[in-house]
Amino acid sequence: MTDPKPFLRALFDRAVAAADPMQSLAAHLPPRSEGRLVVVGAGKASARMAEAVEDVYGPCEGLVITRYGHARPCEGVEIVEAAHPVPDEAGARATARMLELLRGLGEGDMVLALISGGASALLVQPAGDLTLAEKQAVNERLLASGAPIGRMNVLRKHLSRVKGGQLAAAAWPARMLALMISDVPGDDPAMIGSGPTVGEASTPAEARAIAERYGVDLPDAAQAVLSNPTGVVAPDDRRLSRTENVIYAAPRQSLEAAAELAQAQGTAVEILGDAIEGEAREIAAQHAALARAAQGRLAPGGAPLLLLSGGELTVTRRGDGVGGPNAEYALALAAALDGAPGIHAIACDTDGVDGAADVAGAVIGPDTLMRAAALGLDPAQALADNDAHRFFGALGDQVITGPTLTNVNDFRAILVAPI
Secondary structure (H helix, E strand, C coil), X not given: CCCHHHHHHHHXXXXXXXXXXXXXXXXXXXXXXXXXXXXXXXXXXXXXXXXXXXXXXXXXXXXXXXXXXXXXXXXXXXXXXXXXXXXXXXXXXXXHHHHHHHCCCCCCCEEEEEECCCHHHHCCCEXXXXXXXXHHHHHHHHHHHCCCHHHHHHHHHHCECCCCCXXXXXXXXXXXXXXXXXXXXXXXCCCHXXXXXXXXXXXXXXXXXXXXXXXXXXXXHXXXXXXXXXXXXXXXXXXXXXXXXXXEECHHXXXXXXXXXXXXXXXXXXXXXXXXXXXXXXXXXXXXXXXXXXXXXXCCCXXXXXXXXXXXXXXXXXXXXXXXXXXXXXXXXXXXXXXXXXXXXEEEECCCCECCECCCEEEECCCHHHHXXXXXXXHHHHHHCCCHHHHHHHHCCEECCCCCCCCCCEEEEEEECCC
């Protein structure tokens, strides 16, 4: 293999294509309802999902909220763009309209809910007397805290009027089918987009404990909301009795699609897991050790080995640089490998957005640190500043896709050649 970088990029592109709603959603649609059909949804893939629905059903009534720049042309479903990862007024107004659209539906009506990663920020309707500005501040603190996505979403649910099953409850007694693309480790429907169509078993006390553990300072209005012992919609609430939640695309499928492509080209594959969580730089150090050990077992002249993994890594922000968990993983991996020959890697977010930057991630190789030194770049300082995107931008090693219109979370591939 003369140049591993195009090969690694092709694997990433294959993983993304496997989760494209235009390729994967139609098989999960039931016959169109004879009653009123309303399409709602939120997430970075939601507009593409709505496009796929109308490709089957024709024009539909409805409203979905997606990230700025992720809109798609739909004939009937209204597409609203809003901010992610920190919510904004456009998202709040659209969420209020969505809830109003669901009111008054009857038993003979059908709601199709399209949920993907990003819905936590895009569906925004603060609970109690919490203002949007206060909700934004809480979200920013959560994103900088290093908390795993599951714990972030528990707190988000209890500070919302739409998450934790409340969107589905608003549609009752209509029937609801929620089609989801999973971007969370473990593929728990209650965690995807903070579970707007799934009842929540956690308590406000648990949400308070999460804020305390990760040092997330809560305003008085949030504290007041979390003093309510009942919390959001319980899983056994009768308003959820006519809701069905279906995950139709998930990280494992995309990893397996990439694995098939690699195997077809004579590469051995090991999938380390599709639900890996943890601090990006710590997981990178572990994976560097795995790659070195694997290389030591490869026979000279034999087939290379591909180590694939997915999940959602986190970054505890210590500096003020421009970075994201995939770029930080790639930088930490390069540092840990320290120019080890024959090892290349790619780390990208399948939605094309790593952290808050419109960059999917980065590629590395044995020459990464050498080229960085020639440009006066200090990888240790870049890690200390959480500035991995700027580091890889200077090297020309960023992966920039634009909106991929899907989201099955992180994609990481380490190609290990025998030496």
